[in-house]
Amino acid sequence: MTTRAGFTALIGEPNAGKSTLLNKMVGAKVSIVTHKVQTTRARIRGVAMAGESQIVFVDTPGLFRPRRRLDRAMVAAAWGGAADADVIVLLIEAHRGKTDGVDTILTSLGEKAVGRRVVLAINKIDRVEAASLLKLTEDMNAAYPFERTFMISAEKGYGVEDLRDWLAEAMPEGPWLYPEDQIADLPMRMIAAEITREKLTLRLHEELPYQLTVETEHWNEREDGTARIDQVVYVARDGHKGILLGKGGETIKAVSKAARAELEEFMGRRVHLFLQVKVRPNWLEEAERYSEMGLDFRDGN
Numbered sequence: 695m696t697t698r699a700g701f702t703a704l705i706g707e708p709n710a711g712k713s714t715l716l717n718k719m720v721g722a723k724v725s726i727v728t729h730k731v732q733t734t735r736a737r738i739r740g741v742a743m744a745g746e747s748q749i750v751f752v753d754t755p756g757l758f759r760p761r762r763r764l765d766r767a768m769v770a771a772a773w774g775g776a777a778d779a780d781v782i783v784l785l786i787e788a789h790r791g792k793t794d795g796v797d798t799i800l801t802s803l804g805e806k807a808v809g810r811r812v813v814l815a816i817n818k819i820d821r822v823e824a825a826s827l828l829k830l831t832e833d834m835n836a837a838y839p840f841e842r843t844f845m846i847s848a849e850k851g852y853g854v855e856d857l858r859d860w861l862a863e864a865m866p867e868g869p870w871l872y873p874e875d876q877i878a879d880l881p882m883r884m885i886a887a888e889i890t891r892e893k894l895t896l897r898l899h900e901e902l903p904y905q906l907t908v909e910t911e912h913w914n915e916r917e918d919g920t921a922r923i924d925q926v927v928y929v930a931r932d933g934h935k936g937i938l939l940g941k942g943g944e945t946i947k948a949v950s951k952a953a954r955a956e957l958e959e960f961m962g963r964r965v966h967l968f969l970q971v972k973v974r975p976n977w978l979e980e981a982e983r984y985s986e987m988g989l990d991f992r993d994g995n
């Protein structure tokens with residue numbers, strides 16, 4: 695039996711349902727779904743197994759309309775993720791149709807997706823009449839030559855299996871990228887990082903540095919049934935480090951406490967959480983580099 699493995703990028707406007715779809719396909723709660731727009735900052739990956747095929751998902755940050763310089767870098771980074779992928783899935787919302795935001799993405803697809811396989815997934819079909827889907831499919835395919843169009847409801851699960859099976863076939867032949875026994879662990883590490891990120895957001899609000907990432911570096915199961923989780927919060931500047939630590943470390947302590955409480959509830963057991971804040975200015979450079987390669991929205995969009 696030939697194995698297959700490759701990368702699939704999910705792109706779409708904020709709230710299109712990328713996280714929901716990812717969670718359905720991967721079969722675990724990978725990224726935390728919220729009603730808030732622009733929650734997915736990190737390029738969170740999930741891995742789905744389908745038959746002999748391994749599909750690694752790159753859940754790009756929402757391709758929202760960037761106003762600030764760093765926003766633009768974020769969007770460019772999202773496109774960077776897409777450009778590396780074997781397949782790009784553009785997710786749109788059935789009830790919102792071909793919005794200005796979707797048009798912007800279509801234009802960029804024309805430039806960036808050269809040589810990639812690109813499919814369209816019309817999501818949230820549970821919210822519209824079937825008749826309207828035909829027109830939307832026509833309009834979208836007139837604007838971009840999608841290889842396939844899928845009608846899905848990520849939330850209800852309609853059509854998700856078809857899409858996953860198609861992706862499984864579309865992955866290039868080759869050995870798996872992740873050992874099968876590590877896949878189960880991967881989502882938990884991401885969830886843990888997302889939880890910490892969420893607590894940082896709640897605590898710092900507008901003060902939250904944009905260029906911030908949380909990574910779960912170590913995950914150790916202890917004999918007494920508890921887990922030790924070590925995470926690093928990466929920021930771009932020394933000044934940001936101070937904001938995260940707070941006076942006498944009180945901010946990071948409060949965040950750590952809140953994150954631990956939620957992790958314990960989620961996992962149903964005791965957790966020892968260790969947070970470290972480190973400066974990694976490269977992230978910024980990387981984003982700037984992507985920005986140079988990427989979109990430019992300076993014309994007031």
Ligand SMILES: Nc1nc2c(ncn2[C@@H]2O[C@H](COP(=O)(O)OP(=O)(O)OP(=O)(O)O)[C@@H](O)[C@H]2O)c(=O)[nH]1
Binds near residue numbers: 756
């Ligand atoms: N009715 C309906 N709602 C859906 C469907 N899929 C997702 N949603 C809802 O749409 C909202 C946004 O979904 P997310 O998965 O967070 O969207 P996202 O694209 O990851 O959003 P960002 O993280 O902002 O990029 C949530 O409230 C979901 O419950 C669907 O098939 N039908």
